[in-house]
Amino acid sequence: MTVNEEGATSFGRVAGRYDRVRPGPPAAALDWLVPAGCRVAVDLAAGTGLFTRALLGRVPRVTAVEPDPRMREVLARRSPGLDVRDGLGEAMPLPDGGADAVFVSTAWHWLDPHRAVPEIARVLRPGGRLGVIWTSRNRDEDWVAELDLLRQDGDQRETPDTVRAYLERHHTVTLPDGAAFGRAETASFRFSRTMPLADVIDWLATSSNVITASAADREAGLARCREALLGRAVSAAGGTGPVIEMPMRSWCWRAGRQPAA
Numbered sequence: 001m002t003v004n005e006e007g008a009t010s011f012g013r014v015a016g017r018y019d020r021v022r023p024g025p026p027a028a029a030l031d032w033l034v035p036a037g038c039r040v041a042v043d044l045a046a047g048t049g050l051f052t053r054a055l056l057g058r059v060p061r062v063t064a065v066e067p068d069p070r071m072r073e074v075l076a077r078r079s080p081g082l083d084v085r086d087g088l089g090e091a092m093p094l095p096d097g098g099a100d101a102v103f104v105s106t107a108w109h110w111l112d113p114h115r116a117v118p119e120i121a122r123v124l125r126p127g128g129r130l131g132v133i134w135t136s137r138n139r140d141e142d143w144v145a146e147l148d149l150l151r152q153d154g155d156q157r158e159t160p161d162t163v164r165a166y167l168e169r170h171h172t173v174t175l176p177d178g179a180a181f182g183r184a185e186t187a188s189f190r191f192s193r194t195m196p197l198a199d200v201i202d203w204l205a206t207s208s209n210v211i212t213a214s215a216a217d218r219e220a221g222l223a224r225c226r227e228a229l230l231g232r233a234v235s236a237a238g239g240t241g242p243v244i245e246m247p248m249r250s251w252c253w254r255a256g257r258q259p260a261a
Contacts, residue, residue: 010211011047012070019048019074021195021203023135025105029189029250033131034058038100042123044089045107049075051133052082055103063099065092089116094123101129108132114176121180126259130181131252134171138190138249139163143232150228151204151221171251181255189250197233197242201226 011018025033034041039060043052046064048071055062056079064079065087066072076084087093089104089111102120104111120130139145145160175181195203204210204225210218233242 010208011206012068013211014206015048015068015070015074017202018071018206019050019078021199022048022050022106022206023193023248024050024054025133025135025250026189026191026248028191029133029135029187029252030054030058032187032189033103033129033133033252033254035101035129038129040098040100042092042094042099042102044092044102044104044120045110046075046084047071047105047107049079049082051103051105053079056082059101063094065089065094090119092119092123096122097125099123099128100125101131103131103133105132106134106136108134108173109170113174117175117179117181121257124257126257128257129254130257131254132173133250133252135248135250138247139167140249141247143228144247147204147225147228150224151207151210173253175255180258180260182258184253184255186254187252189252191248191250193246193248194243195246196236196240197226197229197244200229200244200246 034055038058041055041059041062043049043055043062043064046052046066049064052062052064052075063083063085064075065085066075067086067088069086072084072086076082085093102124124130137144137147139148139160142160145163148163149158173184201222205218205222210221213221229244230242233244236243
């Protein structure tokens with residue numbers, strides 16, 4: 001198993017926590033991503049269904065495709081009756097030209113574009129839409145970017161700017177030459193999320209590089225993050241414990257499937 005494969009399959013180890021603390025997309029991002037009149041949508045690499053559940057109120061027919069059985073189990077339990085299928089972005093168990101839209105939420109970087117893009121084009125009808133989104137903490141704030149450094153105890157030369165530069169590359173969709181898609185558009189949506197401090201720590205622990213770290217390194221990194229966050233925490237109403245107001249951002253990309261030549 002390669003390092004990339006190990007990371008891509010690591011989330012199933014923490015599937016329940018992942019579903020509980022990871023963010024879903026804001027309504028404004030869905031408004032931008034979901035095409036008017038969309039009746040059949042595919043959530044590719046659907047994980048535990050955070051994006052899938054957001055689609056359910058907007059699209060009459062949704063199919064979730066996810067390769068990890070541990071993630072699929074949570075997905076199916078949270079959305080009884082949903083069409084959930086075992087499959088990869090590079091090999092979807094779906095018919096040709098049957099989808100109005102295919103979405104990839106916080107998973108594009110795990111796909112092989114040279115194999116996945118033609119497969120997505122196969123599944124989409126002409127004029128259908130490919131939509132890609134990442135929803136996470138907004139590292140434009142230095143203290144948010146520093147959490148990435150603290151949890152990994154990385155090279156001391158790393159800074160919030162290097163975190164932002166990495167994410168700029170990470171949140172990029174590059175299609176192979178000759179891909180059957182038209183001009184791409186991008187958009188970004190900012191919002192905030194108020195969370196108990198303990199849930200923020202659990203969220204930080206669902207990163208693949210934390211999941212795959214040694215137990216000692218994982219605990220040390222999360223302890224550093226907890227100490228830093230305590231300085232920003234405020235008391236929750238009702239005295240239920242400290243909470244964090246986390247700046248958030250959704251990076252979005254979309255393009256239309258061109259008709260066959």
